[in-house]
Amino acid sequence: xxSTSHFVAATCAALLLLAATAQxxxxxxxxxxxxxxxxxxxxxxxxxxxxxxxxxxxxxPWCPACKNLAPTWERFARVAKDVQVQVAKIDVTTSPSLSxxxxxxxxxxxxxxxxxxxxxxxxxxxxxxxxYFVKKQQWQSIExxxxxxxxxxxxxxxxxxxxxxxxxxKDFNGRLQEEYGLPTWGSYALFAIxxxxxxxxxxxxxxxxxxxxxxxxxxxxxxFSESQDNLxxxxxxxxxxxxxxxxxxxxxxDEQRDSDEEEPEDDDEEEDSEEQAGDLxxxxxxxxxxxxxxxxxxxxxxxxxxxxxxxxxRKRKPRKGD
Numbered sequence: 626x627x628s629t630s631h632f633v634a635a636t637c638a639a640l641l642l643l644a645a646t647a648q649x650x651x652x653x654x655x656x657x658x659x660x661x662x663x664x665x666x667x668x669x670x671x672x673x674x675x676x677x678x679x680x681x682x683x684x685x686p687w688c689p690a691c692k693n694l695a696p697t698w699e700r701f702a703r704v705a706k707d708v709q710v711q712v713a714k715i716d717v718t719t720s721p722s723l724s725x726x727x728x729x730x731x732x733x734x735x736x737x738x739x740x741x742x743x744x745x746x747x748x749x750x751x752x753x754x755x756x757y758f759v760k761k762q763q764w765q766s767i768e769x770x771x772x773x774x775x776x777x778x779x780x781x782x783x784x785x786x787x788x789x790x791x792x793x794x795k796d797f798n799g800r801l802q803e804e805y806g807l808p809t810w811g812s813y814a815l816f817a818i819x820x821x822x823x824x825x826x827x828x829x830x831x832x833x834x835x836x837x838x839x840x841x842x843x844x845x846x847x848x849f850s851e852s853q854d855n856l857x858x859x860x861x862x863x864x865x866x867x868x869x870x871x872x873x874x875x876x877x878x879d880e881q882r883d884s885d886e887e888e889p890e891d892d893d894e895e896e897d898s899e900e901q902a903g904d905l906x907x908x909x910x911x912x913x914x915x916x917x918x919x920x921x922x923x924x925x926x927x928x929x930x931x932x933x934x935x936x937x938x939r940k941r942k943p944r945k946g947d
Contacts, residue, residue, distance in 0.1 A: 663702040664713040667720045670791075674713065679738040679757065680705065680746070682714045683724060688732045694750055701755045710759045725788025742769045743776060754909040769857065 628788065664680070666674065674681060682698055684691035690748040702712035717732070727736065727743075734745040737759070744767040748754055775781065798816070801807040807815075 663699050664711060666713045666715050666723075668722050671715070671720075671723055671726075672777075674711075674738045675741045677711060677734075677740070678759070679711045679713060680710065680755070681736045681738060682712075683717055683727065683729045683732060683734040683736075685717050685732050687718075691733045694733050697750065697752050697755075701752050704752070704756055705759060708756075708760050716854055721792035722785035722789040726781050726785040728774065728781075728784075737764045737767075739764065741777065744769050839893075 637883050682694070698714065700710070705712050717724050717729060737744045737746050744764050746756055746758065772778065773780070798812050802809065
């Protein structure tokens with residue numbers, strides 16, 4: 626009987642130990658800590674905040690404002706369990722990709738997360754204001770982050786990888802200077818050379834990708850020798866055209882000279898014609914003046930003088946018309 630009671634007690638103790646182990650394992654797997662303590666999230670378990678209601682603080686160990694907020698944040702984590710709110714913190718020095726994913730530009734930064742909706746808290750940083758914010762659901766009056774700023778989107782994930790890459794390069798630079806004794810200019814020169822080679826490789830990869838997606842037509846595919854031949858033919862055609870243009874210009878110059886030589890002859894002919902016309906006019910004037918000289922008026926009476934003058938005027942009018 627005594628042995629049976631010992632067996633039952635041992636069995637109960639083993640079951641309690643197994644239950645406690647299972648509970649602690651479940652808490653560790655979910656990222657929660659018992660007793661309403663502060664939870665630490667990182668790049669591996671940050672997706673836990675997508676379910677339920679959370680208050681997240683982004684901090685850095687070297688930040689003075691973060692050090693001042695640390696005691697208040699721990700007290701807030703102990704009292705927030707009464708309103709079913711999980712309180713966590715993220716170290717941006719050990720999780721740089723999360724700072725890029727949430728686009729953290731100042732420290733400390735506080736976010737409220739409710740079922741995958743993200744809102745940035747900008748209120749007072751004392752315990753009463755934080756508790757009042759979640760208890761009275763004041764977060765409903767804050768506009769959530771737009772779709773292109775949500776941390777769980779694809780483009781923000783890509784941005785987080787760039788932040789993580791920059792942090793890795795920074796650590797590598799520090800290791801080169803501290804462990805290997807490389808000077809600052811040497812590390813900068815190494816990074817510059819690596820950047821050139823990586824850029825050339827990415828450019829070549831991009832060209833190959835474009836050629837694969839949009840292959841050139843057969844008419845556009847020419848070897849180097851064919852392109853050189855085409856270039857030579859084009860230069861020969863251009864030289865031939867220039868020679869033809871020079872020949873046409875010389876012919877035009879010859880024609881211009883011939884026309885210039887013919888112009889003086891035409892001028893002489895015009896002068897001769899003008900002289901002949903002037904001689905004819907002079908002869909006509911002399912012919913008109915001779916009859917007037919030969920016919921001298923005889924003395925007549927005053928009454929007869931007027932008719933003779935009118936007859937002479939009448940005879941001259943047709944000559945002027947001619």
